[in-house]
Amino acid sequence: MEKRATREAYGEALLELGERYPNVVVLDADLAKSTTSIKFAEAFPKRFIECGVAEQSMMGTAAGLATTGKICYTGSFAIFATQRALEMVRNVIAYSNLNVKFCPTHAGITVGADGSSHQTVEDIAIMRAIPNMRVVVPADYFEAKAAIKAVAEIEGPVFIRLGRLPIPLIFDEHYEFKLGRAIKLREGNDVTIFAIGLMVSAGLEAAASLAKEGIEAEVIDVSTLKPLDTEVILGSAAKTHAVVTAEEHSIIGGLGSAIAECLSENLPTAMRRVGIKDRFGLSGTPDELLKHYGLTSEDIVKEAKDLLQRG
Amino acid sequence: MDREKLRQFLEEKARVLRWDIIKMIGEAGSGHPGGSLSAADIVAVLYFHHMRHRPDDPKWPERDRFILSKGHACPVLYATLAECGYFPREILWTLRKFNSILQGHPDMRRVPGVEISSGSLGLGLAAANGMASAGKMDGKDYRVYVMIGDGESQEGVVWEASMFAAHYKLDNLVAILDNNGLQIDGPVSQVMEIQPVVDKWRAFGWRVLEVDGHNVLDIADTLVEADKTRGQPMMIVAHTIKGKGVSFMENVVDFHGKAPTKEQMEEALKELS
Numbered sequence: 131m132e133k134r135a136t137r138e139a140y141g142e143a144l145l146e147l148g149e150r151y152p153n154v155v156v157l158d159a160d161l162a163k164s165t166t167s168i169k170f171a172e173a174f175p176k177r178f179i180e181c182g183v184a185e186q187s188m189m190g191t192a193a194g195l196a197t198t199g200k201i202c203y204t205g206s207f208a209i210f211a212t213q214r215a216l217e218m219v220r221n222v223i224a225y226s227n228l229n230v231k232f233c234p235t236h237a238g239i240t241v242g243a244d245g246s247s248h249q250t251v252e253d254i255a256i257m258r259a260i261p262n263m264r265v266v267v268p269a270d271y272f273e274a275k276a277a278i279k280a281v282a283e284i285e286g287p288v289f290i291r292l293g294r295l296p297i298p299l300i301f302d303e304h305y306e307f308k309l310g311r312a313i314k315l316r317e318g319n320d321v322t323i324f325a326i327g328l329m330v331s332a333g334l335e336a337a338a339s340l341a342k343e344g345i346e347a348e349v350i351d352v353s354t355l356k357p358l359d360t361e362v363i364l365g366s367a368a369k370t371h372a373v374v375t376a377e378e379h380s381i382i383g384g385l386g387s388a389i390a391e392c393l394s395e396n397l398p399t400a401m402r403r404v405g406i407k408d409r410f411g412l413s414g415t416p417d418e419l420l421k422h423y424g425l426t427s428e429d430i431v432k433e434a435k436d437l438l439q440r441g
Numbered sequence: 442m443d444r445e446k447l448r449q450f451l452e453e454k455a456r457v458l459r460w461d462i463i464k465m466i467g468e469a470g471s472g473h474p475g476g477s478l479s480a481a482d483i484v485a486v487l488y489f490h491h492m493r494h495r496p497d498d499p500k501w502p503e504r505d506r507f508i509l510s511k512g513h514a515c516p517v518l519y520a521t522l523a524e525c526g527y528f529p530r531e532i533l534w535t536l537r538k539f540n541s542i543l544q545g546h547p548d549m550r551r552v553p554g555v556e557i558s559s560g561s562l563g564l565g566l567a568a569a570n571g572m573a574s575a576g577k578m579d580g581k582d583y584r585v586y587v588m589i590g591d592g593e594s595q596e597g598v599v600w601e602a603s604m605f606a607a608h609y610k611l612d613n614l615v616a617i618l619d620n621n622g623l624q625i626d627g628p629v630s631q632v633m634e635i636q637p638v639v640d641k642w643r644a645f646g647w648r649v650l651e652v653d654g655h656n657v658l659d660i661a662d663t664l665v666e667a668d669k670t671r672g673q674p675m676m677i678v679a680h681t682i683k684g685k686g687v688s689f690m691e692n693v694v695d696f697h698g699k700a701p702t703k704e705q706m707e708e709a710l711k712e713l714s
Contacts, residue, residue: 155578179574182608187567187601194571197549197557198502198579218598221561222568226549 133296136327137235139274140292141166144203147282148174154282155195157181158205159188164294165205165235185210189218189230196228201282204230208237208291212253219287224262227286232257233278238378239406239423240295240328240416249411255383257289258356264288264309265356267377267385269330270300273353276307284309291327293378295416298331300351312359314366318346321372321434324363326352326385329376329404329425336376336430347434355388363389364397373401374433378425381405402433444658447490451657454524455485459686460713461520461533467706469537472545475696476590477517479621479654479681484509486660487586488521496526499553505583506556506572510565511590511619512546513698518555519543527554563596565589566616570605573614573674584668588617592624594635600645606674607646614674615667616647619654621683625697642676654679687712 147154148170157179162168171178181188185206192202204211211234212219223230239249258265266281266288268274274292281288288309300315315330316337325333330351337347348366352359367373373393375386386403393399406423420426442450458481466472484507488494492505509518516536523530528542535541542551546560557568569587576583589599606614618638626632635641642649648670652663660679667675683697684690687709690701701709 155575176578179609181605182601184598184601184605186563186598187570187605190564190567190598190602191571191574191605193557193564194568194573195575196571197568198572198575200575217561218564218567222558222564226558 131298133298134271135294135296136268136271136274136292137166137294139271140205140233140235140278141169143275143278144170145173146279148177151201151282153200154203155179155200156203156205157188157192159183159185159210161206167205185215186218189215190222192230193218193222193228196230202230204232206234207248208234208250208253209248212250212256216256220260224260224287227262229285231281231288231290233290233292235292236294237291238293238327239411239419240293240378242416242419243413245413246411251380251406251411252383254291254355254379255387258383258388262286263356264354266290266309266354267326268292268353269327269351270297272299272301272303272305273307276305280307280309293328295328297328300331310354310357310359312362313351313353314348314362315351316347316349318348318370320346320370321374321438322348322350322366322370323374323376323430323434324350324352324385324389325376326355327378329378332425332427333376333430335427336434339427339431340434345434345438345440352385355385358388358392360392360396363392367393367397367399371399372437373399374404374430374437375401376404376430379405380408382408400437402437404429404433447661448658451485451490451661454489455482455657456713457524458485458517458520460710461523462516463687463701463706463709463713465516465520465533465536466700467703468534469700471537471700472516473513473698474690474701475623475683476511476514476619476621478685478687478690479683480514480517480588480619481686482655482657483588483617483619483660483679484517484521486657486664488525490661491664492586496554499527503581503583506585508556508559508565508569508585508587509547510559510587511562511593512559515547518547519552522552522554525554528552562590562593563598566599566602569614569616570602570611573606573611574609576613577611583613585614586617587614588619591618591620591622591629591635591638592632594618594638595633603642603645603647610672611674612671615664615677616674617677617679619681620678621681623683623692623694623697627694639678647674647676649676649678651678651680654681655685
């Protein structure tokens, strides 16, 4: 199965955005090679701003640029973009609904060997809590590329969470991203697997395993966590009455929380959350870490069967 | 306008701003008089003499920009914008009240003429860098003025942003330090020393000028001199007195963030009339 990292989509999408919108400006904080924004820097050097290792300054600069009508894309690692620079993001950009897009890479634990200081398990929770902020977690390269391009047309701040690890392709270049739309990837009547990011392909694998045991799982790529596609979520839960969420993020404040909030207010449904259980990361290979933190398709299968009391 | 008339005109504007500042904060019952009063002469010179701006067209793309990075001193900015005609003067008396456009710190989405929301210290200089960079990128000749506080200079992002401005040779950017020497917890020198501040900014690659921040003609001349700078950003270290213009507030730390009582307000207004 062909794999590509969602971060690769960043540089590729920026190249297209640079052609299409003369007012797109890209900023980075000494990570342009890692985030892949270097591609834009080489093609449009006058519209690329290297900010040095200074994420707070970068976000403030982006805010100032946005007041003049620029569409700003800022790159960094997710940990630094959402946490070192958080107060700038909240107090200047989100508060005033300025047109700054955050597309940080290296999110989650699959950064791997760099260890906990460079991993994020709480970035979605933080960004989701900020008013005006929209939150997107693409499931593959094509969804990431489509989302990065599409949000240029959306006024205000958008957080798009990207990863370093090459992950299986699910969509193709014809995929059209729509903010706030969840995508049903597999139909099923017994259990719904809501997933984001690299856990979408794990969810599809889990569904294939479950099918061998006679359990038909519905798999939904939630991709936009905010605004949440409550219609699709409630529709599926009303059919299956059993929900498993799966995310490369803490079970606190991310997809699992968002789905639980939606269901408990509208349609209380038995559910399980596959995610990081309130812990920091470790160094290791991505596969070792995914296994250690319980983020494999087998973990989804186990939770689904537990839930259905079919274990 | 000859210099004596200009001096009288600007001093009168600054007096009106100070009167409004006291009235606004007195009516609100909370706010930051000290740092609003210390900045009044500088802000008056910028808006009533130096900057190109259009109160009837606040988003005019060619306008010069002023950013009040020390956002807690917003009464001076609100009073100035009202005096310029950006919004009706009566709104000033709603400062800090429920659903007023004039929040305790400036909101760019609600107040005509406010260029960026501020209040969280240190953000203004970085935002000014963005506006100045955009001006360079688009070949526009507008200028960006940003006022920071001396206490505010303790924020790390100020120094991140200072490196940025020098690195990119933002000579369309002028920062003004309201160097009044006091912050909430006491004298800046005791809380966290920032001196020698002139040397620091020079070392960070800026051209630095000093001025008496209460001499309107000197301020006006210094701004003209600053605008002549090419190839580097400009810092004007303005030596000011916290609470300037109200005898019992001058150099009194407590008036950083405390409103006058009704009696104090009346007394101050009398002094400023």
